[in-house]
Amino acid sequence: MTATESPVISSSRDLWRQIVVLLSAVIAVVVSFLGSGAVVGTPVSEVAGGVLDSDATLVAPGGAAFAIWGVIYTGLLLLGLNQAMSWRRTDARQRRTGWWITASALLNAAWIAAVQLAWLVVSVVLLIALVAVLVIIMIRLNERPATTRYEAVVVDGTVGLYLGWACIATVANSAAAGLDAGIAATGTIALWSAVVVLVVAAVVGVVLAVGLKGRLAPAIGLGWGLAWVAVERASGIPQAPVVAIVAAAAAAVTVLAAVVVRARFGPSAVRENQAVRDF
Template identity: 50%
Template sequence: MAADRVRQIAVIAAAAAAVVGAVVGSGLLGGTSIARAAGGALSADATLVAPAGPAFAVWSVIYAGLVLYAIWQALPSQASRARQRVAGYWMAASLLLNAAWILVVQAGLLVLSVVVIAALLVVLVVTFARLIARPGGTTADAVLFDGVAGLYLGWVMVATVANVAAGLTAAGFDGFGWSAHAWGLAVVAVVALLGCALALWDGGRLAPAASSAWGLAWIGVARLDGALPSAPVAAAAFAAAALIVLVAVAARVAHRSRPSRRTRR
């Protein structure tokens, strides 16, 4: 159908825009890197919940997966599949929001970047929910759809919290009298709660748990080995990362041990 072909082209175009945005955000084309953009508000030492620089290597894996997904979904065999139809435009929207976020940060519009990344998180949650509601059943689905979307969602969840903290700090938020360490602990606790809730909801899918735990672990590293140290926040971040993985594994085991509907009949 023509509508399917339009959707496939839209995803390809959005993926290309996201890759261009990533190159711009890296500073390879002469622009300011994300870590130095917006006055360094998103650098590893800007807030107590900012991940260390190496954490962002996960984007290489995510972008590679997104490019492969875009190519795969454009195959004739994928055009009319229900999964592609219900999630394709949502994935395209996430790719465009990704590129938009980079451009907004490059422009120094930190408050707007919070709005954009929050919208990106909502879009990814909807995408993931649609994929969960329609299991794929193939290796390509597991890797290029569920796996890539899961990694994307798990990382953006951590990035959203870090972005909000950066925006509040840059705006001069005084923390209502709480210390920065107390706020750091509270934020890490929120991320842990969200990560565990996601693991329970999605039946213990490992991709989102792994990427959110990765982000938390690098928050811990930054607080031990950066210019803005905090032993309590570091310990909490490492513990939260471990907890999310443990909950995901437990949820996965529990989900797989449940008898199927066919077995119960």
């Protein structure tokens, strides 16, 4: 610190931010567990007559895809614990993203509650809001790269994976809401609507890759979901080979775009004297 610099002063707002972020992460995990139907409530795949099941619409990912939630929720808890450490209290990245991370966790909990109540249109609105909040967090994380590998994985990696998966979850929930409203899940119109939606998802993947300078985690989250849409439409019911091919291509484009953009921008070590590569 030079003679002209002032020390960063901790305030009660910083402490409250740390407490609230950690609590919101715990709330998101607890509500997710309760909303899974394992103890109370209805399994998500059975809500509203099963419109969210993997065989309900042409853009629903296979059941195994949802294992990613375990990774995301574990990451959220680790993120909450990481930012709660005393030396993180005045961290500029935490100050810039903490309240937004809280918003994302609470939106996630609200989304699960809406699904349990079979308020599918509301659930779609909440997912769109969640995606918007996660984009804001990622943009702010990009402004100040991580300083440790642990932070890059636990903070940037978790939020990025969360963002990518939330994008495909929005697609699947929108289709489920349409089915619940009486829109046919199969047929020519449904088939080509699914194709268009998956192409749009690939475009979103490319936009995220460019806008976030080749972040891998969002591409992995979105690519994972798209890949499981491809698997389900290739081997599940209803089968839709065209949708499977487009979904697989969309997954490949999403991941490839991030890799190409990442290679173009090069290591984050060249800017702001950072020694850690963004994830």
